[in-house]
Amino acid sequence: xxxxxxxxxxxxxxxxxxxxxxxxxxxxxxxxxxxxxxxxxxxxxxxxxxxxxxxxxxxxxxxxxxxxxxxxxxxxxxxxxxxxxxxxxxxxxxxxxxxxxxxxxxxxxxxxxxxxxxxxxxxxxxxxxxxxxxxxxxxxxxxxxxxxxxxxxxxxxxxxxxxxxxxxxxxxxxxxxxxxxxxxxxxxxxxxxxxxxxxxxxxxxxxxxxxxxxxxxxxxxxxxxxxxxxxxxxxxxxxxxxxxxxxxxxxxxxxxxxxxxxxxxxxxxxxxxxxxxxxxxxxxxxxxxxxxxxxxxxxxxxxxxxxxxxxxxxxxxxxxxxxxxxxxxxxxxxxxxx
Numbered sequence: 429x430x431x432x433x434x435x436x437x438x439x440x441x442x443x444x445x446x447x448x449x450x451x452x453x454x455x456x457x458x459x460x461x462x463x464x465x466x467x468x469x470x471x472x473x474x475x476x477x478x479x480x481x482x483x484x485x486x487x488x489x490x491x492x493x494x495x496x497x498x499x500x501x502x503x504x505x506x507x508x509x510x511x512x513x514x515x516x517x518x519x520x521x522x523x524x525x526x527x528x529x530x531x532x533x534x535x536x537x538x539x540x541x542x543x544x545x546x547x548x549x550x551x552x553x554x555x556x557x558x559x560x561x562x563x564x565x566x567x568x569x570x571x572x573x574x575x576x577x578x579x580x581x582x583x584x585x586x587x588x589x590x591x592x593x594x595x596x597x598x599x600x601x602x603x604x605x606x607x608x609x610x611x612x613x614x615x616x617x618x619x620x621x622x623x624x625x626x627x628x629x630x631x632x633x634x635x636x637x638x639x640x641x642x643x644x645x646x647x648x649x650x651x652x653x654x655x656x657x658x659x660x661x662x663x664x665x666x667x668x669x670x671x672x673x674x675x676x677x678x679x680x681x682x683x684x685x686x687x688x689x690x691x692x693x694x695x696x697x698x699x700x701x702x703x704x705x706x707x708x709x710x711x712x713x714x715x716x717x718x719x720x721x722x723x724x725x726x727x728x729x730x731x732x733x734x735x736x737x738x739x740x741x742x743x744x745x746x747x748x749x750x751x752x753x754x755x756x757x758x759x760x761x762x763x764x765x766x
Contacts (some may be wrong), residue, residue, distance in 0.1 A: 429733075430723075430724065430727055430733060430734070430735065430758065431466045431733060431734040431735075432464075432465050432466060432734070432735055432736075432737055432754070432755070432758065432760065433465055433466050433467035433468065433469060433499075433649070433734060433735070433736040433737065434456070434457075434460050434465050434467070434468045434469065434736065434737055434738075434751070435469045435471060435503045435651050435736045435737065435738040436453050436456060436457070436468065436469065436470055436471065436481070436503075436738075437471040437473065437479050437481060437738065437740065438450060438452075438453045438470070438471070438479055438480040438481035438487070439478060439479055439480075439684075439685050439740045440477060440478055440479065440480055440684045440685070441684055441685045441686075441687075441742050442683075442684040442685060442686045442687070442690075442742075443684075444684070446480035449479075449480035449481075450480050450487070450490075452744050452747075453470070453480075453481070453487065453490075453491065454490060454491060454494045455744075455748075456744075456747065456748065456751070457491045457494060457495050457498070457500070458494060458495055459748050459751065459752075460498070460751050460755075461495045461496065461497070461498040461763055462762060462763055462764070463751060463752055463755035463760060463762060463763075464755055464760030464761045464762050464763060465498065465737075465751070465755065465760065466498070466499060466734070467498060467499035467500070467501060467531060467736070468491060468495070468498050468499070468500050468501075469500075469501050469502060469503025469504070469531065469533060469736060470484040470487040470488055470491065470500075470501070470502055470503060471484065471502075471503050471504075472484050472502065472504065472505060472506050472535075475682065476682035477682055477683060477684050478673065478682055478683055478684050478685065484501075484502035484503070484504070484505055485502070485505070485518045485519075485522070488500050488501060488502060488522055488530070489522060489525065492522070492525070492526040492529060492530070493525075493526075496763070496764070497529070497763065498529070498763075499529050499530070499531055499594070500526065500529055500530065500531070501530055501531025501532060501533055501593070501594070501596075502531065502532060502533045502534070503533045503598060503616075503651070503736070504532075504533030504534045504535040504596065504597075504598040505532065505533070505534050505535070506534075506535050506536070507534040507535070507536065507559065507562050507563070507566065508536055508559055508562070512562045512563075512565040512566035512569055512575075513565070513569055513580070513583060513585055515532075515534075515566055516566055516569035516570050516585040517569075517585050517586060517587075519532045519570070519593045520570070520585055520586065520587055520588070520589050520593075521587060522593070523589045523591060523592070523593050524587055524589055527589075527590060527591060528591055530593040530594070531593060531594045531595075531596060532570070532593040532594065532595050532596070533596040533597070533598050533616065534563070534566070534595075534596070534597055534598065535597070535598045535599060535604075536559050536599065536603075536604060536607070559607070560607055560610070560611075561576070561577060563597075563607060563611050563613075564576045564577075564611065565577050565580065567595065567611060567613075567640075567641075567642065569583075569584075569585035570585065570592055570593065570595065571592060571641055571642065572584065572585075572588070573641075592642065594614065595613050595614065595642055595643075596613065596614045596615065596616050597611075597613045597614070597615050597616070598615075598616045598618060598651070599615070599616075599617065599618065600617060600618040600621040600622040600625060600629075601622070601625065601629065602625075602628075602629050602632055604629075605617075605629045605630070605632050605633035605636070606632070606633075606636065608633055608637075609632070609633050609634075609635075609636035609637045609638060609646070610636070610638060611638075611640060612637065612638050612639050612640020612641075612642060612643050613640070613642065613643060614643060614646075614647040614648065614649075615630070615633045615646070615647070615648050615649075616648070616649045616650065616651055616736060617629055617630055617633075617648065617649075617650050617651065617730070618650075618651045619650045619651055619652045619653075619710070619726070619730075620651055620652060620653035620710050620711065620738055621651075621710070623709050623710055624709070626650060626730055627729055627730055630648055630650070630730050630731065630732065631731075633646060633648060634646045634648070634731070648730075648731075648732050648734075649732050649733075649734035649735065649736050650726070650727070650730050650732050650734075650735055650736070651735075651736040651737075651738060652712060652723065652726065652735050652736070652737060652738065653670070653710055653711040653712065653738045653739070653740075654711070654712045654713070654719060654723070654737050654738070654739055654750065654754060655667050655670070655711065655712075655713045655739055655741060655750050656713075656714065656715065656716055656719045656739075656749075656750040656751075656753040656754045656757070657713075657714075657715065657746070657749070657750065657753070658715065658753070659715060660713075660714055660715055660718065663713040663714050663715065664713060665688045665692070666688055666713075666741045666742075666743075666746055666750075667711060667713045668688040668691040668692045669685050669686055669687065669688050669691050669740075669741065669742045670685075670711065670740060670741075671691060671704045671707065671708070672686055672690075672691035672694060673685055673686075673740075674704075674707045674710070675696075675700055675703060675704055675707070678703065678707075685740060685741075685742050686742065687742045688742060712726070715753075716753045716754070716756065716757035717757075719753075719754065719757065720757045720758065723735060737751070737754065739751060
């Protein structure tokens with residue numbers, strides 16, 4: 429049976445505030461838990477007016493405390509910026525607070541522009557080329573093993589835990605897949621970023637996978653942008669905000685989400701309209717009756733049994749409705765609300 433998780437980037441709407449976005453993240457987690465979604469991932473972004481989620485670890489603590497049983501995790505922590513020991517200790521602490529419910533998703537992308545990335549790594553002379561070493565050290569710290577970095581052989585991450593957070597590598601390239609396969613980690617492919625690469629990259633991950641202490645066989649999911657509404661026209665209207673946002677992002681502008689009416693009224697050039705049309709390969713929109721077969725076909729083509737759904741609309745109620753319609757279309761088992 430196809431499983432569904434949620435990826436939340438804590439979007440900020442035009443005219444709104446980060447505080448509102450954070451409040452909506454908590455409310456959406458409670459709604460989607462009740463609807464039967466299996467996990468809730470919080471993203472990491474920096475230096476943008478469009479997203480409020482700059483610290484997944486803090487958001488995980490808030491969301492897990494406001495829910496009962498849904499798995500909560502990072503989608504993901506940008507490990508290239510940080511100390512593996514510090515990340516391991518953060519998530520060991522979270523595992524103690526919410527045992528059996530914590531996911532640690534890591535990524536190698538900066539989640540920011542270059543200057544902001546440099547500020548995040550201020551004082552750290554270790555570059556992206558050390559990313560695989562960081563993965564190895566992080567895994568050792570999480571599992572109370574000896575880290576491969578010899579200088580840290582006597583270092584242990586605390587506090588101790590009865591279990592281990594579920595470890596995922598998130599990415600949209602064959603390089604990320606190679607790391608996930610080599611270290612025996614679960615892998616979540618960002619279809620909403622690079623849909624054309626999804627099938628070959630996931631196939632490569634499965635072919636190259638090496639069993640590890642944490643995972644005996646390959647385990648994969650795909651992150652998909654979805655807007656589901658009562659009519660096709662309404663779904664496309666809601667998606668206009670996303671079309672505008674992605675176009676601006678492609679021009680290096682990190683803007684907040686504008687109302688659909690503003691996005692539809694924007695004086696796009698023919699070249700911009702062509703770019704918007706091309707970007708639509710990154711999303712799935714429609715009614716429950718049309719979205720379900722699209723997602724089933726996508727999961728089948730990618731050979732995954734879980735889709736992590738990213739939905740952003742200007743109106744929060746429409747966002748909740750999209751997740752509700754999706755849950756109903758697939759007959760997800762409802763839970764008691766927190």
